[in-house]
Amino acid sequence: MSELTAFILVKTRREWLNLTVAERITAFETEVLPTVRDRVSNVSSRFYDTEFYSARVTDIWVWEAADHESFQLVVEALRETRFWDHYFDIVEILVGVENGYAKHYNTATPTTIKA
Template identity: 45%
Template sequence: MTTISKDLKHTFFMLVKTTAIWLQISPQERFAFLEKTISPILKKHPSVRMRFFDSEAFSGRFTDVLMWETAEIQEYQFLVEQLRETLFWGTYFEIVEIVPAIENAYANYYKVDPLPISQSS
């Protein structure tokens, strides 16, 4: 039987590049900024899940990928608005690109089961 997802999860891949300003502050100052400024914003939007990937060893265009996932687009949009009002946006990180996606959207459109997720052995 084909299962059609009722809660579409929207995913946003935010490609960011660290700035010289971020790299000039100490790791302790970086972690303090994340804890004091970014953590409260994330906590205000529990329906938005964030994952962080380092990519500087593999790309010269961006250094990190933030993956945001939510079923509530407005919560994601509010979170981004709040990030824009901090040093994260434009001072510590340049936002290179935001790529929106919907996981398994093809399966919902064609009313088929999504391809199975491969599992590592």
């Protein structure tokens, strides 16, 4: 299990939308992935589209990190790419620890998932 999960809420900029789908994939594969992989370990990411539900946030980037320093390095790496404030506006960063309340009080974690 990861130490923390971060939700980076972003809004697409015109510079991103002007790219073809192939150009977007190439940009991600050549600009973001190598930058993050070269500087960070112990992280994983997932991406969610939200533009059909929200005008303020078009995508959510979910990062799971083994520790706070690893996530800090993700942000530092992303800031050095065109994805940060060129292709996307960073709307908000929300960082959370899964079931932090239950862990702090050493109690069972309420869940809707059947065991």
